[in-house]
Amino acid sequence: MPPSQTIKSEAIRLFALQGYDGTALSEIAKAVGIKTPSLYAHIDSKETLFMELFDDIAREHTEHLRVAIEAAGHSSLEERLFAVIRESCGDYTLSEVKSTFLKRSLFFPPAYMRKEIQGRFLEAEQSLRGLLSSLFEEGVADGTLRSIDVEQLIASFLCLMDGTFIQTHYYGAEEFGKRLPDIWKLYWAGIAAQ
Amino acid sequence: MPPSQTIKSEAIRLFALQGYDGTALSEIAKAVGIKTPSLYAHIDSKETLFMELFDDIAREHTEHLRVAIEAAGHSSLEERLFAVIRESCGDYTLSEVKSTFLKRSLFFPPAYMRKEIQGRFLEAEQSLRGLLSSLFEEGVADGTLRSIDVEQLIASFLCLMDGTFIQTHYYGAEEFGKRLPDIWKLYWAGIAAQ
Amino acid sequence: MPPSQTIKSEAIRLFALQGYDGTALSEIAKAVGIKTPSLYAHIDSKETLFMELFDDIAREHTEHLRVAIEAAGHSSLEERLFAVIRESCGDYTLSEVKSTFLKRSLFFPPAYMRKEIQGRFLEAEQSLRGLLSSLFEEGVADGTLRSIDVEQLIASFLCLMDGTFIQTHYYGAEEFGKRLPDIWKLYWAGIAAQ
Amino acid sequence: MPPSQTIKSEAIRLFALQGYDGTALSEIAKAVGIKTPSLYAHIDSKETLFMELFDDIAREHTEHLRVAIEAAGHSSLEERLFAVIRESCGDYTLSEVKSTFLKRSLFFPPAYMRKEIQGRFLEAEQSLRGLLSSLFEEGVADGTLRSIDVEQLIASFLCLMDGTFIQTHYYGAEEFGKRLPDIWKLYWAGIAAQ
DNA sequence: GATGAATGAGCGTTCATTCAT
DNA sequence: GATGAATGAACGCTCATTCAT
Numbered sequence: 001m002p003p004s005q006t007i008k009s010e011a012i013r014l015f016a017l018q019g020y021d022g023t024a025l026s027e028i029a030k031a032v033g034i035k036t037p038s039l040y041a042h043i044d045s046k047e048t049l050f051m052e053l054f055d056d057i058a059r060e061h062t063e064h065l066r067v068a069i070e071a072a073g074h075s076s077l078e079e080r081l082f083a084v085i086r087e088s089c090g091d092y093t094l095s096e097v098k099s100t101f102l103k104r105s106l107f108f109p110p111a112y113m114r115k116e117i118q119g120r121f122l123e124a125e126q127s128l129r130g131l132l133s134s135l136f137e138e139g140v141a142d143g144t145l146r147s148i149d150v151e152q153l154i155a156s157f158l159c160l161m162d163g164t165f166i167q168t169h170y171y172g173a174e175e176f177g178k179r180l181p182d183i184w185k186l187y188w189a190g191i192a193a194q
Numbered sequence: 195m196p197p198s199q200t201i202k203s204e205a206i207r208l209f210a211l212q213g214y215d216g217t218a219l220s221e222i223a224k225a226v227g228i229k230t231p232s233l234y235a236h237i238d239s240k241e242t243l244f245m246e247l248f249d250d251i252a253r254e255h256t257e258h259l260r261v262a263i264e265a266a267g268h269s270s271l272e273e274r275l276f277a278v279i280r281e282s283c284g285d286y287t288l289s290e291v292k293s294t295f296l297k298r299s300l301f302f303p304p305a306y307m308r309k310e311i312q313g314r315f316l317e318a319e320q321s322l323r324g325l326l327s328s329l330f331e332e333g334v335a336d337g338t339l340r341s342i343d344v345e346q347l348i349a350s351f352l353c354l355m356d357g358t359f360i361q362t363h364y365y366g367a368e369e370f371g372k373r374l375p376d377i378w379k380l381y382w383a384g385i386a387a388q
Numbered sequence: 389m390p391p392s393q394t395i396k397s398e399a400i401r402l403f404a405l406q407g408y409d410g411t412a413l414s415e416i417a418k419a420v421g422i423k424t425p426s427l428y429a430h431i432d433s434k435e436t437l438f439m440e441l442f443d444d445i446a447r448e449h450t451e452h453l454r455v456a457i458e459a460a461g462h463s464s465l466e467e468r469l470f471a472v473i474r475e476s477c478g479d480y481t482l483s484e485v486k487s488t489f490l491k492r493s494l495f496f497p498p499a500y501m502r503k504e505i506q507g508r509f510l511e512a513e514q515s516l517r518g519l520l521s522s523l524f525e526e527g528v529a530d531g532t533l534r535s536i537d538v539e540q541l542i543a544s545f546l547c548l549m550d551g552t553f554i555q556t557h558y559y560g561a562e563e564f565g566k567r568l569p570d571i572w573k574l575y576w577a578g579i580a581a582q
Numbered sequence: 583m584p585p586s587q588t589i590k591s592e593a594i595r596l597f598a599l600q601g602y603d604g605t606a607l608s609e610i611a612k613a614v615g616i617k618t619p620s621l622y623a624h625i626d627s628k629e630t631l632f633m634e635l636f637d638d639i640a641r642e643h644t645e646h647l648r649v650a651i652e653a654a655g656h657s658s659l660e661e662r663l664f665a666v667i668r669e670s671c672g673d674y675t676l677s678e679v680k681s682t683f684l685k686r687s688l689f690f691p692p693a694y695m696r697k698e699i700q701g702r703f704l705e706a707e708q709s710l711r712g713l714l715s716s717l718f719e720e721g722v723a724d725g726t727l728r729s730i731d732v733e734q735l736i737a738s739f740l741c742l743m744d745g746t747f748i749q750t751h752y753y754g755a756e757e758f759g760k761r762l763p764d765i766w767k768l769y770w771a772g773i774a775a776q
Numbered sequence: 777g778a779t780g781a782a783t784g785a786g787c788g789t790t791c792a793t794t795c796a797t
Numbered sequence: 798g799a800t801g802a803a804t805g806a807a808c809g810c811t812c813a814t815t816c817a818t
Contacts, residue, residue, distance in 0.1 A: 107302075
C-alpha cells in the first residue's frame with residue numbers, strides 16, 4: 001500500500017476511534033511507521049487531512065446509498081429500504097470504521113469545522129431525501145405502504161437510520177447485526193399496508 | 195450562583211459542545227470569569243470534574259426515566275412510552291445541553307475513560323430494560339400490544355430512543371419536536387395491536 | 389504542642405528529608421493538620437521559615453559542641469573528642485533529623501541563600517576550630533598526642549566529622565552507631581602518642 | 583559539541599549545583615541556548631535525563647576507582663589507597679562537577695527516586711568493598727598494615743572517603759587539595775604497622 | 777487563628793508545524 | 798520522501814502568596 005493510502009486509512013481509524021481533538025499527528029505517524037514531520041510530505045495540515053477524509057467517505061457513503069436504493073427492479077421495496085439501513089450502519093459495504101468516522105464527524109464535528117461539515121452533509125441528506133421520496137411515493141402508490149404522508153415516512157426512516165447506526169456503534173456490529181432484522185420487522189410493520 | 199455551580203454548568207456546556215479533548219480548562223475558566231489555576235480551588239482535576247459531571251447527569255437522567263415510566267396509572271401505555279422517548283431526547287425535563295453531554299460521553303467517550311463510562315452506563319441501561327420489560331409485558335398481556343417477544347420490543351424501543359436523540363441533537367430540539375409525534379405514531383403502529 | 393512549634397518541627401523533618409526545593413508549604417501544612425494559607429499566621433514566608441530553622445539549629449548545634457568540648461576535667465581528651473564526633477553525627481544530643489537538616493543545608497543549600505548560609509557557618513566553624521585548637525595544643529603539650537602541627541590535627545578531625553555525618557545519614561544512625569567506635573579507634577591510633 | 587552532549591553537561595552542572603528539584607528544564611535549555619520544548623528532541627523526560635546522567639557518572643566513577651585500585655604492582659599499597667581517596671573526591675580524573683553530582687544524588691536524592699538510586703549504588707559499593715577487601719587483606723598479610731579486622735579497615739576507609747568528598751565540595755578542590763596529604767598521613771599512621 | 781477563593785509565575789510536557797539536510 | 802532539530806502556543810497543574818471573611 002502506498003504511504004499516502006496508509007496514512008489515510010490509519011488516520012480514519014484513529015479519528016473514528018478517538019476523535020479529531022483526541023488524535024495527535026504523532027499517533028498517526030507512529031501507526032504508519034514514520035516520523036511525524038514525514039507526514040507533511042503527504043498532507044497539508046491536520047485540518048485538511050481530516051476534511052479530505054471526510055469528503056472521500058461522505059462521497060463514498062452517498063454513492064453506496066444511491067446504489068442500494070436504485071437496486072435492480074427484482075428487489076422488493078422492503079429489501080431495498082432494509083439495504084439502505086444496513087448500509088448506513090456500516091454493516092454492508094462501507095467499512096465499520098468509515099461509518100464510525102462519518103457519523104462521529106456529523107454528530108460531533110471538531111468545533112472549527114462544524115458549519116463546513118454540516119453544510120456539506122445537508123446536500124447529501126437532501127439527495128437522500130430525494131431518493132427515498134421516490135421510493136416511498138412508489139410504495140404508497142402501489143399499495144405496498146400505508147397511505148402516509150411521504151415527509152413523515154422519510155422522517156421516521158431517517159430516525160431509524162440514526163438509531164441503528166448508534167446501536168451498531170454501541171453494541172458492536174456483530175452483536176447488533178443479530179437484532180437488526182427484528183427491529184426492521186417492527187418498523188416495517190408500522191409503515192406497511194396490512 | 196455559587197462558583198462551584200457555575201463551573202459545573204459551564205463545564206457541561208463546553209464538554210457537550212466541544213467534547214472532553216476539545217475543551218481546555220482555560221476555556222471553562224474564562225467562561226466562569228476566573229483564571230485557570232483558580233479552578234483548582236473547586237475541582238481535583240479535569241478528569242474527575244468530567245467524571246463527576248457524568249455521574250451527576252447520568253443519575254439525574256435515570257431518575258427522570260424512572261419517573262416517566264412509573265407515571266401514575268391514569269396514563270396510558272402509549273403515553274408513558276412516549277414520555278420516555280421525549281425524556282430521552284432531552285426535550286422534556288433534562289436540559290438539552292445535559293442530554294448532549296450525556297449522549298456524547300456515551301457514544302464517543304474520551305479514550306482513556308471509555309471502559310469506566312460504559313461500565314457505569316451498562317448498569318443504568320439494565321435498570322431501564324427492567325422497567326421497560328414490565329411495561330411491555332403488561333401491554334402484551336392486556337392486548338394493547340401485538341404479541342411480540344419482549345426482547346424485540348425493547349431492542350426496537352432503545353433503537354428509536356437513540357435515533358430520536360441524535361435527531362434532536364442534529365436538527366435542534368425545536369425543529370425535531372414537531373416531527374417527533376409523527377415518528378412516534380409510525381413506531382406505535384408497528385407494535386400496537388390492531 | 390503549640391501550632392508554631394508543630395510547624396517548626398514538621399518543617400525541619402520535611403526540609404531534612406526532601407530539601408528546600410523538594411518541600412512544598414502544602415506538605416508542611418498537611419503534616420501539621422491545617423490548610424496552607426493558615427501557615428501565614430505563623431510564618432512570614434517559606435524563605436524566612438527556613439532561615440529561622442537554620443539559625444535555631446545551628447545555634448543549638450554549636451552550643452552542644454561547646455559543651456562537649458568543655459566537659460568537666462574528669463573526662464579524658466579522647467573521651468571529649470569522641471563526644472564531639474558523636475555529637476556531630478546526630479547520635480548524641482541533637483536529634484538525627486536536625487542533624488540532617490543542618491548538614492544538608494550546609495552542603496547543598498538552596499541556591500538563593502548559599503552565601504548567607506555559608507557565611508553564617510564559617511563563624512561557627514571558626515569558633516569550633518578555636519575550641520579544638522586549645523584541646524589539641526593541650527594534648528600535644530602533655531604528651532597525649534603525637535607532636536603534630538595543630539592545624540593538621542584540626543583538618544583531619546573535621547574531615548572525620550564530615551565522614552561520620554555522611555555515613556550516619558547514609559547507613560542510618562543505628563547501624564552506623566555500631567561501626568563508629570571502631571572507626572574512632574583507628575583514627576585515635578593515628579594521632580595518639582604511642 | 584553535539585547538542586545532546588551539551589545538554590548532558592549543562593544538566594550535570596546545574597543538577598550538581600542546584601539539585602534536581604532546584605533545577606528547571608528551562609534553565610538547562612537556556613544554558614544550552616535552545617527553547618525548553620526543544621529539549622524533548624533529545625531527552626524523554628526530566629526524570630530519565632537525571633537517571634541516565636546518574637548511571638553514566640556512577641559507572642564512570644566505579645571504573646576510575648577500579649583502575650586506581652588495580653594499578654600496576656609498582657605502586658605501593660599506600661599509594662594505591664591514597665589514589666582511591668583522591669579519585670573519590672573528584673580531584674583526580676572525574677571532574678569536580680560530576681563528583682558533586684554523584685555525591686549529591688547519593689546523599690540527598692530526589693524523593694521519588696531514592697530507592698532506585700540507593701539500590702543502584704549499593705551494588706557499586708559492594709564491588710568497591712570487595713576490591714578494598716583484597717587490598718587490606720594483602721596489607722595485613724605482608725605486615726604493611728597493623729593486624730586489624732578487615733571490616734573495620736573498610737569502614738574507616740569509606741568514612742574517610744566521604745569526609746574528603748564533603749570537604750572537597752565545601753572548601754573547593756584547590757584549597758582542600760593542599761590539606762589532603764596531611765589528612766592522609768594521619769589516617770595512614772593509624773592503620774599502618776609501626 | 778483559620779479558611780475559601782483567588783492569582784501571577786512557573787512547572788514539565790505535548791502539539792502542529794517548519795526547515796535544512 | 799524522510800528525518801532531526803527546533804519552535805510558539807498551549808496544555809493540565811502546582812507553587813507561594815494575598816486577602817476578605
